[in-house]
Amino acid sequence: MREAPAGISQRGELAVLALCILLSLILIVLPGDSRILVADRVGGVLTAPYWSARNFFDDMVSLREQNNGLRRELFSLELETAAARLRRHDEQRGAGCALEQGAHGLLAPCRVTTRLRGRFATMIKITSPHPLPWRSWQPVVNRQGMIGRIRTVVGPTEAWVELMTAPDFALGVEFERTGLLGVLQPRGDRFEIGMVGRDEDVRRGDLVVTSGITELRDDPAGEQAGLDAPRGIPVGRVRSVHVPNDEVFKEISLEPAAVCDRNETVFVILSAPDEGATAARRP
Amino acid sequence: MRDFLRINVFWFLIAFVGGVLAAPLLEIHGVAPDFPVISLVVLALAAGSYPATIGGFLLGLVMDLSIPTLLGVQALIDSCLGYGLGRLRTRLAYGMPLVEATVVIMAVLAHDLVFLLVRNATGGEPFLWLFLTHSVPTALYSGLVAVPVLRLAVWLGLLYRED
Structure with missing residues (x-):
């Protein structure tokens, strides 16, 4: 010994x-x-150095939580404002577009944890601090506007999101000023709004929002599903408008409103007040 | 010198990192292993009475800082505990997990017994109830957790064996 x-x-x-x-x-x-x-x-x-470091990291965590909550509240208010503005426009025009005012659903804050920087990157991975009852096709937005939709659910707290730049993405949109409807689709490195007649009133700079119209598609399970985006979420502004002589529709190019980067907070719009309500609202 | 550093880094990690990070994860119904006492046993068995007395004093002092009204009590207890464990080191049958676990259990019980008695004397808290419902489970849990910790120390060559 x-x-x-x-x-x-x-x-x-x-x-x-x-x-x-x-x-x-x-x-x-x-x-x-x-x-x-x-x-x-x-x-x-x-012990002061230890407590300082620990408090700093605790603050970081709690700040992120609080930030998520505040962003969610703020975005909810912005959505309500946008919806109210749309209703007022409908009343001023004397005729709405005959669509239901879509329920905004519940905003579940998530963090973008993976965003590939490749030219052809059309997906991001998001992580929720709490388990969510999410499923494919649920819309994903940030404060600027529409980003994409849930593509693949990895687990209760992780999912892959297909961005609006994905080749087969399509979204029903509405021109806020006039109430005109159209379909947004990506075309390479730009976005185009189709199905808008050549004589319609569309101007450069017009705000384009989601229309609440869902495009149904056959999913691998053999069922029909579509992006269930509520009406009124900003999508972008009209960048240019052309009227080709031999076409019945305008060629409208769109400048997207939302961009997302790594570590950003985005929101998944959970559709119904189900179990997701508790999870989404949990601080 | 190298052994001195390794031993000190190891017990420091067990005491503070274990206490801060591992203990909350291992907590069962409010009972978590007493990593500071486990680390004190490691220090005493590895380095003897002299370092264990000083280590125990510092460890107890740091723990006292969270209960300023009883400042010095745990420093006193852990100093004595470190000294006693260091003296015990030469009398233990080494390499037997049961013996090492028993040492940890006894150390935790001794620490809590004195501490709770002092706290009972100053604050009038129910000593026996706390000792039975908190100290005894903590001591048993600490003994259980101490076995792999001490095995790790042996594996790292911190606990010297000559037989």
């Missing part, structure tokens, strides 16, 4: 013990307030 380190006799060990006991007793017999003050000073040396 290894004995005491060289140079430390049993008497030396006892002396160290006596010193420690003495120091402890001095601390114990200090008056109440002095004891707390001494603890505070000693803590400032021994």
